[in-house]
Amino acid sequence: MDYQQILNKIYDEIKPLIGKGKVPDYIPALGNVSADHFAMAVSTVNGEEFTIGDADKNFSIQSVSKVFTLTIAMDLVGDKLWKRVGREPSGSSFNSLVQLEYENGIPRNPFINPGAIVVSDAIFEGRGKTKNRLLKFVREVSGNAAISFDEEVAESERKFGNRNRAMANLMKSFNNLNETADDVLDIYFHQCSIGMTTLDLARSVLFLANSGIDPKTGNKILSSRMTKKMNSLMLTCGLYDAVGDFAYRVGLPGKSGVGGGIAAIVPDELTVAVWSPALNKHGNSYAGTKALELFTTYADNSIF
């Protein structure tokens, strides 16, 4: 089977599962999305692309954006970043303050909320400038200059962001934020609001399957060494508190978001992105996770 055949086969199998799970409703902008969407896109390092379903429809990438801010930070700050944030799976919820208090304001990893807030602080150079840099980065790696923040989503995140505000202030009390909580959260809420298509997403992370070089442009986005490390972080920390389950079932580095998107990497070969808004109890797309499990089964390309 070629990849298109695999996607077609997955689509057939996955159809009964689309809509299973729960669309998150903590902000209206997410709660209003229909549970019925499903999309999958493959982008290979050789330049081939394959899609199925609603792959050209925009969705809110939410926490998948943490890959982009972390890439910027790893490029800017390098290994010094690890003085302010760990790189171990947290074993607890992405928005828990318990570990953060026990561990003196050092988040376990850059993919839980407080970790991503620290990353935002590490790349902060003013609200506007940082947001522009992020947008420029995302437009470059996706090759889509139309990608932007969804200000309605960002405002919704801000309005209902008390938990994130609690985490930022707790880290501030431990002197692990340089900027004010409000300034850093402005970046954080905006990065969560980025909208793109499933195909955009597959394209955006393709440099992670290609030793840090964007094969479409030849641009070096991240060093080869840091690219491997980014993939390791995605594998051990990228799926909230279901990293073990995802590694067991899918076997690829990945990063999920509560918008229902997941991006996964097959090193040296391809990236695969899925989107389906209804989430399982761990906050990962229900149908999306299953689709990726079928993908590595049929393509026999898990990293294990």
Added chain:
Amino acid sequence: MDYQQILNKIYDEIKPLIGKGKVPDYIPALGNVSADHFAMAVSTVNGEEFTIGDADKNFSIQSVSKVFTLTIAMDLVGDKLWKRVGREPSGSSFNSLVQLEYENGIPRNPFINPGAIVVSDAIFEGRGKTKNRLLKFVREVSGNAAISFDEEVAESERKFGNRNRAMANLMKSFNNLNETADDVLDIYFHQCSIGMTTLDLARSVLFLANSGIDPKTGNKILSSRMTKKMNSLMLTCGLYDAVGDFAYRVGLPGKSGVGGGIAAIVPDELTVAVWSPALNKHGNSYAGTKALELFTTYADNSIF
């Protein structure tokens, strides 16, 4: 021995201990206070008063003020308050977020920080109006119209109040605050900044030793039933995470503050207040706790 003799005797014994412990330095306004102060004041329901040491010197009562806001709330809201805050000892630090997260934003009791923040929210009727009400209350029970907020301390609390801000936002995320975090914290930071003398403090809580009636004025401050309950709360929750130790050694309902003050109640007899700025590892006045232990030993008036 009469009470003055007892105070004299305690002063002799306590002198070598004055300054032991650590003056808290998390805000400059507290850190600048000399560790050498010691004061003790007894106020009886019969109108007698006895003092020793710096009993006429102002200090920052900090968390002792939680007794005043809780009195106002118990009078205003009554037992409905317990839907929003528990009445169990926390078994953990006064500013911990761990329990607060596990228990869905319901603080364990009104004397830990998040509990006092909920109490401030429960009596909120505008920043200015609430602060005025509190000031009026404290002036009435102390009989000292000069008592006021120390705006420098309040500003310092605000500036370094990230941990309290984290707690307020966490409770807000659980819908356990009606007002904004900033509005409620303005009340909270101001109540902590109240300055008064040790004698003022002993007078201020005398209604708690007299079934809720201020013996100086005959005014009913709190019902007899609620007064007993307030004393029980002070005994089980009033000394941060050293309530058991304080009950074991002193044997009285009490409330301490990081300013080095402690107010204690001998029901139907008297109140006793101490002040000495250096704190033990639990955040209670080192010399003050010892002085109270000697007081109930010599006066043989623990409640047990």
Added chain:
Amino acid sequence: MDYQQILNKIYDEIKPLIGKGKVPDYIPALGNVSADHFAMAVSTVNGEEFTIGDADKNFSIQSVSKVFTLTIAMDLVGDKLWKRVGREPSGSSFNSLVQLEYENGIPRNPFINPGAIVVSDAIFEGRGKTKNRLLKFVREVSGNAAISFDEEVAESERKFGNRNRAMANLMKSFNNLNETADDVLDIYFHQCSIGMTTLDLARSVLFLANSGIDPKTGNKILSSRMTKKMNSLMLTCGLYDAVGDFAYRVGLPGKSGVGGGIAAIVPDELTVAVWSPALNKHGNSYAGTKALELFTTYADNSIF
């Protein structure tokens, strides 16, 4: 009203509540007891006694026995005991291992299970000898030479005692047990199995209301100083994780057991014991707690 009238009045009010709650079923010997029992007994330091309900019926005192072993230990070991066990409310379940692990095998207080296991270790002098000493003590303070262990209950405790075994082994791993887990648990399981009547129970703790002296015999059971401290421990730690609630509603030092018994102390006046097998969610007798709340309301004798 005299005490008999008060008991009669309480009985009338409490009748509709008898049986509310849940009889614990973790061991058959407890699960088989009917939920319909209710008894109350008052024993005064002046030698008067008042009872209502099934006050002459035996029941399993379970954790109330922790008062007896702790009395023996405080007499034998004194304040050195506090190197091995704390005296703070735990803020968590009586059989939790979480705090025990965080705090290196030092139980929070002697009334939670691991604390009582340490107490058993502290008074250990051989299985038989220790059990005999305990029995002798209980027979003396109750004045009832027929009181004994219920071997069926003790065996049941042993058989279903895996959680206690986990706690004992955890403390052993922290070197906080001198004897083997099995030896110490033999004492512990037997002390829990002691059977007596509600009137026996009121009599047994009367020394705690009389400065340590048994008024029936004039025997000194505990020093006056240690008696006050025992009462303070009962108030801050004696009611599982409902000490604050019990202090708020009842206002007396007390100790409860999952057999449905509670013993409470009015210093210098009397003791009051209740028994009703159905428990509230905190593991304390539902009707018993309510009856004690009515008792201190009608007799106006809370310590606050």
Added chain:
Amino acid sequence: MDYQQILNKIYDEIKPLIGKGKVPDYIPALGNVSADHFAMAVSTVNGEEFTIGDADKNFSIQSVSKVFTLTIAMDLVGDKLWKRVGREPSGSSFNSLVQLEYENGIPRNPFINPGAIVVSDAIFEGRGKTKNRLLKFVREVSGNAAISFDEEVAESERKFGNRNRAMANLMKSFNNLNETADDVLDIYFHQCSIGMTTLDLARSVLFLANSGIDPKTGNKILSSRMTKKMNSLMLTCGLYDAVGDFAYRVGLPGKSGVGGGIAAIVPDELTVAVWSPALNKHGNSYAGTKALELFTTYADNSIF
């Protein structure tokens, strides 16, 4: 460079680090081992072998043995095993009871102590029979019929095994053990005591680099599907609470033991085992971890 050249180069670089860290002393049998040992062995699916250092010296594989019992269990019980044990990184210490209590006796994964104890329970068929089965398995996969339990180590583990006994009893209290704690722990303590050489270890796990088939004999040890899943479990859970660090630095599935051994897998290519007794703060071999980091750097064969 070929693999021998790589090993030689690593040995040169690693020499100054040998002995750094701490040899564990919780049992004498481990504490007596010299910190100065270092060994490394590579075994390829093509039948080549490369070694450096003390690769033919026996050491106690301790927790590395969890790979062998889990392989037996996955073969015997299959995916039903996951009803009794999770497959998520724990985010806490390998011998913590905290999570085990919060999560009702279900260990987070099969590589922390309580998880391995459940695995021992799952394959239990009598003490002698189970130990024989395990020994037979290890002899087969290693090709070394002389491999055996070290009874002195096993007895030492039993004697100082109170923490493991606490965990087993806690799980028993949650009905997550079928056999008695003592029976299961007998298996567990013996599996930890297995002694073998570094080369034996590299050979023993070679089936995990070869889709479950032992390339030396052609025997199918585990299904291809289950082999991938075993590797994913090793990556997300195999290095105590340093899985993220190991994935970041080394980038291979691996399993460590407190005896200083680590086995790692390069799927479809080779296995690499290291041994050096002094451990880092996470309980993994200090020099061993560094050697593996150099190995994947020089051989450029991390899975990311």
